[in-house]
Amino acid sequence: MPKQKKPIKKKRNLFLFVTEQSNKVRIGMVVAVFAVLGTAILRTSSAQTNYTSQRFNILRVAHGETGHLDGSARVREYTGRSDNPEWCAYFVSWVMKNSGYPLRDGDWRVPAVYRGPQSGNLRDLFISMGAYQEYTGAKAPVAPQPGDVILFSRSHTGIVTKMNGAELYTIEGNSGAAGKPNRVTPVTYPSLSAAGVMGWGNVDAIISRAAEPASPSKQPQP
Template structure:
């Protein structure tokens, strides 16, 4: 019987001992497959998709959209008046330093558009600056104007003047004149006739204002082109 047991034991293959560390032995092929699966699941293999999820591609898209919007805004400025309006819009909030002085470094820039200008009421300097930088300087010689009456006189001489009494609503980019006292630029006109403007030297700064359909007594409008 002992001999039979020995023969039986000899027929059983020896067991494979596990490594002392207890780590499983993995074939190179299996390891590569496991790595590929792990990489995909963490998003490294799908880096473009992960970037989109994190907003990087989206940020680029947003920037492109913003650039397109900016280009579209510039593209809408097809007339000198519209270009002057865009320039005026960028100046809203510029104020006298100190208040009541009719001066500041920025207001001094507005005066450079008018020949012979000096520190003083600057609403006409402001529209002269916007018109000049829009490529449509005021005056026969492009000299700009420091007085409101001079602007309206020039506009009437050159066929650019529309009296408010004519009842024709202004367009965005037109200059709006109140006698010899004040001048601004039309930003928009509502369906009910309200006129929105941007005006220099209004409350000592470049300010947005809203007027009724008569322009609150405006005397007329100047078409820059």
């Protein structure tokens, strides 16, 4: 009976073995990186979606006030005063408060645009939050977005509804055509420069602050 030949064990090439293991490690690292990036992208998209929804809410409240006239009971509600002050900043404050995102805690009414009184102004408020974009006439790195608070050099303010190319669309309080009572009204400008824009406040800072859980009160020390 002929002898059976023993199967010859092929020696595995060490180089191929090391290469295979290295490839497996690389694939694992790539999968891990994409998993992390995917999670980050989903979180970013979610945050942007939330902010879009909240900005839409600001516009909804603002447009709901269209037509209220200077000196009306509604305008006195904006200002909280019995006299008749300039009320464009009060209108912005009221809209933000009634959208659920007050500009500041406590006294939520900010009475001025960029100068005086001691009770505060919109420009300084947004600067203190790192959320103010100055406009110098050059192309802005980031255009104002719907819901942002636009500031004009004539000490006037409003809320951005959209940008369409160079055109700026707003809704403003204490605004109107010459010879007619001022009111809450939509306004269109051919460009930021033509509108006399000095800058704008990014309301993301206000929205995110309003979304933060209230910090627990400090317990008295024994």
